Amino acid sequence: MNDVKPKTIFEKIWDNHVVKRADGYPDALFIDRHFIHEVTSPQAFDGLKKRGINVFNTLRTTATADHNVPTKDQHLPIKEALSRHQVETLRKNCKDFGIELYDLGHPFQGIVHIIGPELGLTLPGMTIVCGDSHTSTHGAFGNIAFGIGTSEVEQVLATQCILQYKPRTMKIEINGKLGKGVVSKDIILYIISQLTSSGATGYFVEYAGDTIRNLSMEARMTICNMSIEMGARGGLIAPDETTFNYIKGRKFSPQGESFNRKVEEWKKLGTDNGAVYDAVLKFDAADIAPMITYGTNPGMGMRITDRIPTVEELKEISEQTSFKKSLDYMGLEPGSQLIGKAVDYVFIGSCTNARIEDLRLVASMVKGKKKAANVEVWVIPGSKQVEEQARREGLDKVFEAAGFELRSPGCSACLGMNEDKVPAGKYCIATSNRNFEGRQGPKSRTFLASPLSAAAAAITGKVTDVREFV
């Protein structure tokens, strides 16, 4: 085997899915699994209807309603007419084309990137796409998963393939022990703050190193989830025993002998010794502290106890204008600290941090405590299964006693598309992934942080160093 060129995990999976590589064309890449939701699919189905073609293989596509669904009274018809129409259109399209839909009220419904893994639909070695940029989440299982636009959704529905140029590869290695109060969300916010919001554009990232290896599957998903926030096409982590243990026994994962056979295959996926990446970055876990963002893109992050940079401290002069605009929007002063800053809302949810471990983390922090009077706290589970599990474990009681509201699953205040919006000018500390202007509602102001930091802020009513609590 010595003459075989060593490959990265990314290259192995990619090469394994190329149906056709022709001169002058991008690769035609076969897609094993396709997830769809109500917002980015209607125009794709329209395209199929116009062309008079069917879905290529209905078994490879799974649908759910998540982006604009209400998180209260989900059993009632959706109040807002346009949202209702979009969900109804998804229902109709799934019925017409024969696609499995986990609709509101279904025990498997939830945020698309949360239900894939928990149902065992997301597996190592696969190619996975969805009309949503945070599809990178699935990469935590050691697969190639990336977000696509609606035209590409149509391509995949029609042909189970997508035309793509192979991106470059980047390895991000993190070694060492994490400090007190530091969780996976802090790792990824830290990396993005170092790389900026465009630092990994054009790359597919592999996360490696012992810090990553020691993380649970759910924590790994949080990291891969935010790969897109530094511009990366996707992010993945080679599968290991942690991965296999997570997958074992899930609803749609391979069972029995077939599972064992698959595990043997998956074990071979890891990057070969001597494989070459286009870029390699290394970080030390000891440098990472609880993080928070202060600006209007996820690259504008800092250690929670740091000062916001001053205009003069910026490396690139060309960034000064957008920097000032961003801080104006946030109502913050350059050079000031965020610690102690009062917040109005706490949002615990989204495909980044709404899995059961996240809810447990929050509950462990708030148990026996009460939220501050000035904040409203929303806890939105990532899926129906997460919600049920939380109730079984009595987390709902902990939240209730603390004055938190545990609602039903959906994207909720992550994107201000449904009823859950942060009012203009208000500050929200959020466990989601984007702090863009207006992301959580027109003129809303977002601080991104970990579930622990969000929980701490809920209790004190202000931005708080979680290390004071743990």
Add this chain to the structure above:
Amino acid sequence: MSVKEKFGLLRSTAVPLPGENIDTDQIIPARFLKSTTREGFGDNLFRDWRYDNEGKPVKDFVLNSSTYSGKILVAGKNFGCGSSREHAAWAIYDYGFRVVISSFFADIFKNNALNNGLLPIVVSDAYLKKLFRTVQNTPSMEIRVDLEKQKVVVNELEELFDINHYKKTCMINGYDDIDYLLSLNKEIRAFDLTH
């Protein structure tokens, strides 16, 4: 069986939109993504910069100024970062733009634009700066975009740009990726059975 407009030679004035990292939530905020068709998104392009809380046009926002118009949008670095919503490309196209020039685009946005007849042109930082200056000093100045020759020209200032050959052919002829993929049907069927 193409469904798209073909991209020929384009001559137009331009609209300058400096500022880096303009994300898809600015281009088209999520609450306007509820349509189930591709049309009509132009009305809400840059909605929250264009209109105030009462829905009145914001005077100094460039799309509301009578000074600038045209089919070319000149934008700051890392344009289109954020979500995969193709609605961002639809909104820009629907508003009437056919070209966006910047020194850097987010990946998914670039793909989405190319899939919808909107040409994203990457120029050097230096050229972008000059372009901003030229357009701001002389809003009536025409810019020429020659996709065939992969060239932007304004006022003697010329810059060549990269575009991959396949996408260029698609843009010029109005082809769709799907046409090519459909032609591979047999190979894909065989692949599907073994994977």
